[in-house]
Amino acid sequence: MNSQIADLGAVVRGAPRVCPACGNYAGVMVFDNRMVECAGYDFSSPVLRCASCDCAYAGRALLPKDLHRYYSVLSKYDTVRSREDISALDRERAALATDFLAPILHDLGSVLDVGCSSGVLLHALRAAGVRHVQGIDPAADASVAARALFDIPVAQAQAENYDDYGSHDLVCVMAVLEHLLEPCALLDVIGRQLKPGARVLIEIPDAGAFDRPGDDRPIEPFGEFSNEHINFLSIGDLSRMASSAGLEVERWRTLRIAYGAPDLFVLLHKAPKGSQLPAADSVSMQSRLRSGDAVARYVTRSLTALSAVEQRLQAVPAVPLLIYGAGNHTARLMAQSAVLGSAKVLAVFDRNPHLHGQSIGGVQILPPEQIREFVGVPVIISTFNARREIHAGLSAIAQQPRILLYD
Ligand SMILES: [Zn+2]
Known part of the structure; x- marks a missing residue:
């Protein structure tokens, strides 16, 4: 494994990209997210606000072949061997998703989870009464883990090329869209295949609440700009992207997960274009429609947090x-x-x-x-x-x- 990495030679860097929500080329930098290289990969990228639609996104990202190699060789997510290895965060997300889906659980005969990993969400949904659950994941070990841990069938597949979305009452896309070079392409594929009356569950970090209005607890400076997240989407961005794919927002809420990070849960169904975005669920925390606005505020707050870190380092x-x-x-x-x-x-x-x-x-x-x-x-x-x-x-x-x- 290590020789594979050594063979890479030069440091692998990202390539410039366009707005993931509208395809516009022009973006205004809100933060230069410089990082040193780690194990031959440099994830440095400007964080941009789209000049056309104000969606926030990483202006550079690794090409798919490089990202694939990064995930397969260096990822920390491939170590689930027993139920105890499942992270507290994955368990919490599965519980929050099940709770969000509670009003429609009785409608769900069959659920597909895209990027299902070890199957923890499908396990929770089956325990809540869903009869047929199935996963797809690009990683070969996901199917082995999901079968061994929960006896859940998982096909090894790329989400963009999968052709059986139409067989399910609910397609779950949890913690996926924030990673994709072209998130709209996946929504298009799902939207085209979805059968009438079926739904899509989306879960992403809520960039519309990165600045955490009303929450004064300390934050990790720029912690939302992680290596693997390149799309910083709000409910406004997602609603527009879904609309282009023939999907409309049925219900949504933003919740704080562990450590206070804001997480967005959205239920979509097939609908004619041009529909209105409904108000958030009553349990939702505050969230802004424009990710560019929220992310700019988050950068200001992060700079303050970073200067406090710098003061501590100066005392060393x-x-x-x-x-x-x-x-x-x-x-x-x-x-x-x-x-x-x-x-x-x-x-x-x-x-x-x-x-x-x-x-x-x-x-x-x-x-x-x-x-x-x-x-x-x-x-x-x-x-x-x-x-x-x-x-x-x-x-x-x-x-x-x-x-x-x-x-
Ligand atoms: Zn845009």
Whole structure:
């Protein structure tokens, strides 16, 4: 596996792209999301607002062949071997989706989940009374995992080429659209095949609520601009995209998932073009129609959060350092923090075995156990969501000073 990555040679970078909602070429930059390269991939991209429709999106993205190689070689999502391996976030999403679908569950004879991974959503829907559940996923191990864990049939297929959407009462597209170079193409394919009366469930991070109006809790600066997310869509963007595919919004809500991130759930059905967007469910949190507006506010809020991180880093003695975490947070901080950019970092530690022996920003990535070889060297805990667990967990492995960047 590691030799495959070494053979890549030059760093793999993204290519420019157009607005995913309307195809317009002109975008206005709201943030330059620079990152250092990790394991040969550079996910740096400007975050743009479409000059025509105000949809927010990553202005550069990896080409499909590069992204495919990234997912197949380096992804942390291929490690589900038992029910305990399913992340708390995936369980929470499945529960929230089931709750959102409650009013129509009795109508659903057959459900297809697109990009179903290990089948946790389909398992939840079957437990809620749906008789026939089926998944498709491009990853070969998804079908093995879903069969072994939940006895759910999964076909290995690319969503854009699948030709049997018409056999189901509900097609679920959860945590998919934010990743696609051409999300409208998938909606078109589904919209064309969907049988009368059938529905589509969409779930995406809600870019219309990235700025979290009314929620003052701390945020991870720019944490929504992760490697793998390239479309920052609001209900307004999604409604327009769905309309072009002959689908209309039946119901929608925005909820906070773990750590406060806003998540958008949308139910679509076939309808003539030009229909009105209904008001959000009564349980929905506040969300803006224009993602460009919300994302610009989110960038302002993130810059404030980043300067607080920078102050903490300035308080660290100017000695060699270690970093825990080789993800987006570190890749962004190494590129954007003046303090970290000029610090001497001896090593970066991460649990993902695919990363061991690779480098991030030119610094070697090692397994966490090797921290104890660096006696007395301070460790910066470079993650927001898992900071407390890692802070506690590290004390069991090693004795060096641990530096938290957030409360
Ligand atoms: Zn646009």
